[in-house]
Amino acid sequence: MGRLVLTGKTVIKGVASARLLVSHEPLSFWGGYDWQTGEITDRQHDLSGQFANGKILAIPFTRGSSTTTAMLLEAIRNGTAPAAILTTGTDFFFALASVVADELYASPLPLISLSEEEFGKLRSGDHVEITALGELFVNGS
Amino acid sequence: MVLTLSDKDRSMLNGEHGPAARMALSIVVRMAEVVGANELLDITAAHIDSTVYIGDAGLEFAERMAGMGARVCVPTTLNVSGLDEYHWQEWAVPRQWAAQAHRQMLAYQSMGTTPTWTCAPYQLEVRPSFGQQIAWGESNAIAFANSVLGARTERYPDLFDICCAISGRAPATGLHLTQNRRGQLLFRMDRGISQELQQADDFFPVLGNLIGKQTLDKIPVIAGLRVTPTEDQLKAFCAAAASSGGVALFHMVGITPEAMTLDDAFQGSPPDRSISIDMASLRLSRQQLTHGPQDKLDLVVLGSPHFSLAEFKHLAPLLTGRHVHPDVKFLVTSSRFMSGLARQEGLLQVLENFGGELTVDTCILTSPMLPAQIKNLMTNSAKFAYYVPGMLGKNITFGSLQDCVNSACTGKIIRDETLWED
Numbered sequence: 001m002g003r004l005v006l007t008g009k010t011v012i013k014g015v016a017s018a019r020l021l022v023s024h025e026p027l028s029f030w031g032g033y034d035w036q037t038g039e040i041t042d043r044q045h046d047l048s049g050q051f052a053n054g055k056i057l058a059i060p061f062t063r064g065s066s067t068t069t070a071m072l073l074e075a076i077r078n079g080t081a082p083a084a085i086l087t088t089g090t091d092f093f094f095a096l097a098s099v100v101a102d103e104l105y106a107s108p109l110p111l112i113s114l115s116e117e118e119f120g121k122l123r124s125g126d127h128v129e130i131t132a133l134g135e136l137f138v139n140g141s
Numbered sequence: 142m143v144l145t146l147s148d149k150d151r152s153m154l155n156g157e158h159g160p161a162a163r164m165a166l167s168i169v170v171r172m173a174e175v176v177g178a179n180e181l182l183d184i185t186a187a188h189i190d191s192t193v194y195i196g197d198a199g200l201e202f203a204e205r206m207a208g209m210g211a212r213v214c215v216p217t218t219l220n221v222s223g224l225d226e227y228h229w230q231e232w233a234v235p236r237q238w239a240a241q242a243h244r245q246m247l248a249y250q251s252m253g254t255t256p257t258w259t260c261a262p263y264q265l266e267v268r269p270s271f272g273q274q275i276a277w278g279e280s281n282a283i284a285f286a287n288s289v290l291g292a293r294t295e296r297y298p299d300l301f302d303i304c305c306a307i308s309g310r311a312p313a314t315g316l317h318l319t320q321n322r323r324g325q326l327l328f329r330m331d332r333g334i335s336q337e338l339q340q341a342d343d344f345f346p347v348l349g350n351l352i353g354k355q356t357l358d359k360i361p362v363i364a365g366l367r368v369t370p371t372e373d374q375l376k377a378f379c380a381a382a383a384s385s386g387g388v389a390l391f392h393m394v395g396i397t398p399e400a401m402t403l404d405d406a407f408q409g410s411p412p413d414r415s416i417s418i419d420m421a422s423l424r425l426s427r428q429q430l431t432h433g434p435q436d437k438l439d440l441v442v443l444g445s446p447h448f449s450l451a452e453f454k455h456l457a458p459l460l461t462g463r464h465v466h467p468d469v470k471f472l473v474t475s476s477r478f479m480s481g482l483a484r485q486e487g488l489l490q491v492l493e494n495f496g497g498e499l500t501v502d503t504c505i506l507t508s509p510m511l512p513a514q515i516k517n518l519m520t521n522s523a524k525f526a527y528y529v530p531g532m533l534g535k536n537i538t539f540g541s542l543q544d545c546v547n548s549a550c551t552g553k554i555i556r557d558e559t560l561w562e563d
Contacts, residue, residue, distance in 0.1 A: 011175055026357055026387065031506070031528040035196065043432065043530040061358055063387040066190050066278045069298035070199050077198040093298045095175045099168055100300050104202060 010134035012098040014110030016084035022058040030065035035075040057082035072097035084110040161211030165307035178312035187306035190278025191299040194223035194242035203248035213306040217254040232510035258502035259476035261447040276305030280383035287390040291398040296389035324362035327412035331419040343541035345374040346523035349381025351426035358387040381523035430526040433536030444474035445525035453483040465496035466552035
């Protein structure tokens with residue numbers, strides 16, 4: 001695959017540059033993300049056992065527990081959060097973690113929402129650069 | 142869309158109601174902008190899930206708020222904490238961890254909240270009424286409040302619930318608004334699902350797990366049930382559907398208050414999609430709730446969400462005259478309030494005579510209380526079964542209440558398959 005430029009909706013502004021980890025299955029961070037290591041621990045999820053820390057995590061939205069926000073906030077403080085998160089809608093749980101991380105630590109996590117069609121073009125291992133304008137430069141692996 | 146603020150909102154953002162209210166409302170406003178709300182609305186009750194201690198960030202947030210003199214301005218209940226405040230020493234909770242979790246409990250208690258410490262706040266004496274605008278955290282409680290009580294809350298995460306409670310405001314979006322409460326997916330129960338199975342206590346957790354998985358973040362409507370579920374069956378359904386999916390509102394036709402008819406449930410529009418629920422899909426859902434080998438049993442856990450008085454009453458006759466196997470622990474998790482009622486009725490004595498134990502205020506999933514030698518668990522809760530492999534790294538078997546008791550007595554996992562067979 002070559003180079004792709006995608007324009008999403010910037011939910012929380014920020015820049016990031018990292019490899020992608022993609023799933024089409026929603027994920028709960030409570031019971032699904034080990035904030036101390038960044039491992040995805042939901043044993044029914046297709047990313048189970050993968051590490052998302054430092055990567056750009058693409059999942060359509062969160063499911064389940066309302067503790068997902070608190071888990072992501074711990075991960076941000078601990079340096080084990082994804083570098084950015086891409087979703088298909090405006091995910092309230094992720095956005096809140098980012099807003100609170102901004103209030104407490106002045107370190108918001110970039111969050112971009114993509115159309116389902118554009119989300120479908122993402123592949124694990126691709127390298128993505130997110131700009132402050134919400135543009136995504138995707139380089140195929 | 143531009144967010145319109147009231148005069149009071151503006152004075153709060155200017156700090157005229159103190160620094161905690163200012164920070165709380167500024168978070169509410171930023172999130173209202175994220176979701177594209179055009180105004181905020183008043184909420185009249187809150188349930189706070191942020192009480193669960195996870196790590197330093199959550200504690201720093203709580204103590205920052207408390208230190209700024211935060212006070213809730215609506216009646217506010219508290220979800221489980223990380224420890225049973227007075228009995229955690231009887232378990233494997235590390236001392237340092239307990240000290241941090243306790244600080245978090247004290248921070249939220251200092252804000253004028255009611256220290257209920259329960260994940261089943263809808264079974265307390267005072268609960269939200271039909272149409273009431275509330276801000277609730279805790280996924281199972283959100284689903285119950287919206288669907289069974291007809292109160293209105295969005296699926297609020299930790300940290301946001303407390304911001305709403307302090308500011309008294311929430312974005313006027315999502316499930317707060319009538320038009321967003323319309324059913325989207327129709328689940329029809331196949332005629333091959335016997336009434337006897339539908340009455341069994343392990344039916345609704347399995348159904349909830351299945352519907353949560355298929356619904357994800359939509360609003361499911363369940364039609365064709367041949368039974369009227371009890372409140373505890375609905376509780377088990379909520380907990381299951383809000384774990385395997387993001388279900389914050391469902392309708393059961395003829396059962397839940399916004400779905401007296403199929404037409405009510407869909408607000409007069411056709412369903413986006415129709416799905417049939419049959420025995421094969423239910424069997425698969427039941428199977429998914431068991432993870433790992435089933436040759437040994439160390440611990441049975443009941444009460445996820447917290448055991449109610451009715452559940453204690455249902456359990457008592459199953460325990461009477463029997464005793465737990467010496468190699469097995471039998472644990473019920475509940476709230477101070479419910480276990481107090483159970484004590485008054487002599488039901489805790491029955492549990493004690495059986496050799497069972499009780500823990501309050503907390504949840505086995507949020508407290509590092511289990512010693513490492515406990516590896517094989519059994520439960521009647523689909524929510525607990527869903528989370529155990531990832532959160533505790535232990536084996537789990539799902540069964541009915543009777544299966545759990547029989548297994549605890551014999552020390553071996555026993556499940557009655559009769560109702561689930563072809």
